[in-house]
Amino acid sequence: MTEFTEETKARIEALLKQYPVKQSALLEVFWIIQSEFGWLSKEAVRWAANVCECSPAHAWGVATFYTMYKHAPTGRFLLQFCQNVCCHIAGAEDIISIAERKLGIKAGETTSDNLFTIVRVECIGACGSGPAMLVNDDFATDVKNNSLVMEQGIGLNEERLDKIIMWCKDRAAKFPQEPKRDPLGGITGAIHGEPHSLDFAPPPPALGVKATVVESGVSIIWKIAPEVTALTVERKNGSKWEAIGNPSTKDKEFTDTTGKAGSEYRIITTSGENRTRVSFCFSAAAKPK
Numbered sequence: 001m002t003e004f005t006e007e008t009k010a011r012i013e014a015l016l017k018q019y020p021v022k023q024s025a026l027l028e029v030f031w032i033i034q035s036e037f038g039w040l041s042k043e044a045v046r047w048a049a050n051v052c053e054c055s056p057a058h059a060w061g062v063a064t065f066y067t068m069y070k071h072a073p074t075g076r077f078l079l080q081f082c083q084n085v086c087c088h089i090a091g092a093e094d095i096i097s098i099a100e101r102k103l104g105i106k107a108g109e110t111t112s113d114n115l116f117t118i119v120r121v122e123c124i125g126a127c128g129s130g131p132a133m134l135v136n137d138d139f140a141t142d143v144k145n146n147s148l149v150m151e152q153g154i155g156l157n158e159e160r161l162d163k164i165i166m167w168c169k170d171r172a173a174k175f176p177q178e179p180k181r182d183p184l185g186g187i188t189g190a191i192h193g194e195p196h197s198l199d200f201a202p203p204p205p206a207l208g209v210k211a212t213v214v215e216s217g218v219s220i221i222w223k224i225a226p227e228v229t230a231l232t233v234e235r236k237n238g239s240k241w242e243a244i245g246n247p248s249t250k251d252k253e254f255t256d257t258t259g260k261a262g263s264e265y266r267i268i269t270t271s272g273e274n275r276t277r278v279s280f281c282f283s284a285a286a287k288p289k
């Protein structure tokens with residue numbers, strides 16, 4: 001397997017430390033590998049099994065269960081056409097044939113310039129807007145304001161498909177390399193705008209936040225998602241919240257030396273430029289004797 005970048009190795013290492021059972025990180029490790037190499041080779045799956053301390057057979061079963069993992073290199077734009085019932089009734093076969101004709105390839109093939117791969121997939125959860133497709137990870141049945149969009153109840157037709165193909169070609173001309181996206185940083189919006197634009201879903205808030213009165217003040221603990229890049233602990237002062245510390249993302253505990261039983265805290269996490277919802281507020285409880 002081609003070597004990982006140092007950044008990716010460090011990221012996987014940090015990720016694995018967050019799970020008491022390393023196997024739990026398998027899906028995310030696959031996702032990071034795929035974002036670096038574009039697909040998951042058997043060798044990569046074996047490597048992931050090794051670092052996640054599970055059997056290669058288990059890792060392979062997981063990698064092949066989820067269709068979002070690719071097992072062969074694809075073109076830069078993977079056009080995934082839904083062929084399931086609702087889309088079929090709405091004309092998916094016609095649209096797939098039109099795409100095949102326009103790009104000069106059959107489903108399962110890649111254009112010679114490596115720009116497009118066409119695949120048939122089962123329901124992508126856009127049944128009310130069929131026939132529907134994904135361009136890489138994004139729903140797309142039209143192009144508006146220079147972005148891929150999918151509007152409720154409006155499926156693909158030849159004209160809209162032309163616009164999507166043209167959008168992909170324009171993007172390839174404008175960005176010879178697809179701008180890198182954070183593989184764990186969001187759910188949608190990968191190529192609607194630039195990476196880290198506001199259409200990325202915010203990361204989850206800090207979870208399992210607890211505060212306990214200890215000898216040196218109030219000890220606060222939490223758990224955060226791997227994509228969190230900064231966190232702030234705040235304490236309530238009257239009706240206002242005041243920042244009292246910025247622990248690092250590696251920290252798992254913060255002590256408020258001036259805190260006492262009854263103090264209220266909350267944690268705010270951010271990922272890149274995106275701020276999450278605040279964590280639950282709570283009062284510090286006295287430590288049971």
Ligand code: FES
Pocket residue numbers: 082083084085086087088122123124125126127128130132
């Ligand atoms: S049947 Fe095509 S998205 Fe559900």
